[in-house]
Amino acid sequence: MNFITKLFGLNKKEKSEKDFDLNIKNFDSINSFWEFISEQDKWYLKYSPYRIKNIDKHLSELEPLIIQSTNQLRDKMEFSYDEYWKIINWDNLLINADMDETNKFKRDEKIKFRQLCSNCKVEKGFQQRYPKSICGSCHEKITDISGRKVEFFNTHWSGGGCQGYYIGTEQKEKYDSELCYINVKEYFAEEARFGGIVIQLKE
Ligand SMILES: [Zn+2]
Structure with a gap:
C-alpha cells in the first residue's frame, strides 16, 4: 500500500x-x-x-x-x-x-x-498549527483594549490552561479575557498544544 x-x-x-x-x-x-x-x-x-x-x-x-x-x-x-x-x-x-x-x-x-509574525512580519519559526501567531518581541507589546500591558501564563504545571495578568502586578491582578491587542489589531491567547502560550491574530 x-x-x-x-x-x-x-x-x-x-x-x-x-x-x-x-x-x-x-x-x-x-x-x-x-x-x-x-x-x-x-x-x-x-x-x-x-x-x-x-x-x-x-x-x-x-x-x-x-x-x-x-x-x-x-x-x-x-x-x-x-x-x-x-x-x-x-x-x-x-x-x-x-x-x-x-x-x-x-x-x-x-x-x-x-x-x-502576524504583527511585525519578521520571519519566525514555522509553527504549522499556528499560522497567524506573533514573534517573541511582539509578545511584549500586547495590551488590553485600553492599552495597558498584559501577559499570559499557563495555569497548570504541565503547560495547560491560559490566564492573563496585568504586567507589573506579579500575577495578582488578573486579566480575564483571552482577547488582547497590539495597537488596534485584535489577537487572542490560548494554551499551545505542547505547552506555553500562543497568541494569534483574531479573524
Ligand atoms: Zn513580531
Whole structure:
C-alpha cells in the first residue's frame, strides 16, 4: 500500500476514477501542472493533493513549487483559519511522504517552510498549527483594549490552561479575557498544544 492510499484510508481496490479530479499524466510537465493549479484564485480550496492521480510519483519535482506557493500564502496571510487546513494538506503531502519509510521521497532540507509574525512580519519559526501567531518581541507589546500591558501564563504545571495578568502586578491582578491587542489589531491567547502560550491574530 503506498502512502497516498494510506492517507486516504482506502484500499487500492476501492479507488476509482471518481476519486480523482486531475491526473498529472495529462499535463506536459510538472511545471505546467503546478501553473495550472496555482494560478487559480484560492486554488487550495479547489484542489486537494489527495484527489490528484499520480501525484505521489512526482514529489521531488513538486516540492519546491508547493513550498514556494504555500510560503507566499503564509506571507500574505489572507486565508481564514478554516482555509489554512486546506493549504497545509499540500505541505503535509511532502511531510508525510518524507516520514513514510516505504516511500523513496525524502524532503530537501534546503527548501524551508516560511512563516512570518502576524504583527511585525519578521520571519519566525514555522509553527504549522499556528499560522497567524506573533514573534517573541511582539509578545511584549500586547495590551488590553485600553492599552495597558498584559501577559499570559499557563495555569497548570504541565503547560495547560491560559490566564492573563496585568504586567507589573506579579500575577495578582488578573486579566480575564483571552482577547488582547497590539495597537488596534485584535489577537487572542490560548494554551499551545505542547505547552506555553500562543497568541494569534483574531479573524
Ligand atoms: Zn513580531
